[in-house]
Amino acid sequence: MEPIEQQTAGASGFWRRTPAYVPSEVSVHFSGSVSAALPKAEKQIAATTEKQQPQAHSTSPGSPQNKKDEAGQTGAEKSADSSARCSNGCSNHGDDGFSDAAQQRFHAVVTESNVDLGQLQRLSWKGIPGRYRSTAWQLLLGYLPLNKRRREPTLQRKRKEYDDMVRQTFGRGEGALDRALWHQIRIDVPRTTGGSEIFRSERVQRSLERILYCWAARHPASGYVQGINDLLTPFVSVFLEPHLEEHTATAAEALGDDVAAAAEADSFWCLTRLLDGIQDNYTHAQPGVLRQIVKMKELVARIDAPLAQHLAAEGVEFMQFAFRWINCLLLRELSLPNTVRMWDTCLAEPDGFSSFHTYLCAAFLLRWSRSLLTMDFQQIIVFLQRPPTDAWRAEDVELLLSEAYMYKCLYHGSPSHYATTAVRS
Numbered sequence: 001m002e003p004i005e006q007q008t009a010g011a012s013g014f015w016r017r018t019p020a021y022v023p024s025e026v027s028v029h030f031s032g033s034v035s036a037a038l039p040k041a042e043k044q045i046a047a048t049t050e051k052q053q054p055q056a057h058s059t060s061p062g063s064p065q066n067k068k069d070e071a072g073q074t075g076a077e078k079s080a081d082s083s084a085r086c087s088n089g090c091s092n093h094g095d096d097g098f099s100d101a102a103q104q105r106f107h108a109v110v111t112e113s114n115v116d117l118g119q120l121q122r123l124s125w126k127g128i129p130g131r132y133r134s135t136a137w138q139l140l141l142g143y144l145p146l147n148k149r150r151r152e153p154t155l156q157r158k159r160k161e162y163d164d165m166v167r168q169t170f171g172r173g174e175g176a177l178d179r180a181l182w183h184q185i186r187i188d189v190p191r192t193t194g195g196s197e198i199f200r201s202e203r204v205q206r207s208l209e210r211i212l213y214c215w216a217a218r219h220p221a222s223g224y225v226q227g228i229n230d231l232l233t234p235f236v237s238v239f240l241e242p243h244l245e246e247h248t249a250t251a252a253e254a255l256g257d258d259v260a261a262a263a264e265a266d267s268f269w270c271l272t273r274l275l276d277g278i279q280d281n282y283t284h285a286q287p288g289v290l291r292q293i294v295k296m297k298e299l300v301a302r303i304d305a306p307l308a309q310h311l312a313a314e315g316v317e318f319m320q321f322a323f324r325w326i327n328c329l330l331l332r333e334l335s336l337p338n339t340v341r342m343w344d345t346c347l348a349e350p351d352g353f354s355s356f357h358t359y360l361c362a363a364f365l366l367r368w369s370r371s372l373l374t375m376d377f378q379q380i381i382v383f384l385q386r387p388p389t390d391a392w393r394a395e396d397v398e399l400l401l402s403e404a405y406m407y408k409c410l411y412h413g414s415p416s417h418y419a420t421t422a423v424r425s
Helices: 034-051 075-088 100-110 117-125 130-140 148-170 179-191 202-218 228-243 249-253 257-276 287-303 305-313 319-327 336-348 355-366 377-385 394-411
Strands: none
Touching (some): 100 117, 100 130, 117 130, 130 228, 130 257, 130 336, 148 202, 148 257, 179 228, 202 228, 202 257, 228 257, 228 336, 287 319, 287 355, 287 394, 319 377, 336 355, 336 394, 355 394
């Protein structure tokens, strides 16, 4: 099958044309060694924490889901839904937390006759307004063409291709399916909640089952691996969001057939594009995950030697907690709204779910360094299996992204990238 947008996707399925965006608010200017630069950068992060206001982004994205002012929908119902969901970790700053100027910049970019991918990446790094998120994600993944005139024909073709695939795969009944694969998917899907009520909808669950089975059937080298089901939840949520009056299973059941079918097809293709870039995370023995764990361990030793030494002294292996972080892209550690905000940046960052994600996981671990240093083996394992992120808001995710970006700037590609010399006191 030919790629949708040749000029935006490389061999791995991710974009290669535009270099990584350097957010001006978190850029680190080096006048000396890396060791000298890190404490200076950390002071900026510390100052940010004290103020409870992240430096990473000039605008506060607030809730990652757009709840108001969707074209053709009433504002009162959307506003009520937004307020209700703030308890899940989002922040209700009005109109998705973005200024009118920021909204206008996104509108100008995504409605261009030929989208400037670099500009879209730069804007998306700081968070995407909910009303533009579905389109922006599909453009960033290369599912939608950058040329506006080609988008509708592409969507029609890809949605029909998926519909034909489903009919061919399931047309002969469940008896014709791979029994073991289908059994595992049927077990995992009811557990796939993403913290949102829509995933309790039987209709949505049947959709997840079809997507996962079709993807696994098309990718026999990797097949279905537990954790891939979690990666579907942001796509399904974002693509259904504009059509939901409320985020409930009942509302999901009431969706029109055309809307549900389009969201299912788009979720399948976007999941495919995402996994194309990290496929060795899910092939036999999952070498991509193991490689990132090794890099993460070396990176933590470089940044925070006392923490690395304490974990080693207590017999804590990174595999015991980091495997899930990488395998599920931190989806089980963050609420769905916070995950969606994180994905805005990861989709805008080249290699956002491979190389950048390693720095993200390291920053996530280092966030708890002081607490972990006081714990023994059992306490550490219990803590890292359920980090206290329930009260996190978008600002906390943005600070985490800023820290990850800072570490990437400092260490990526340097000769002593994963050296064990500590630079964090």
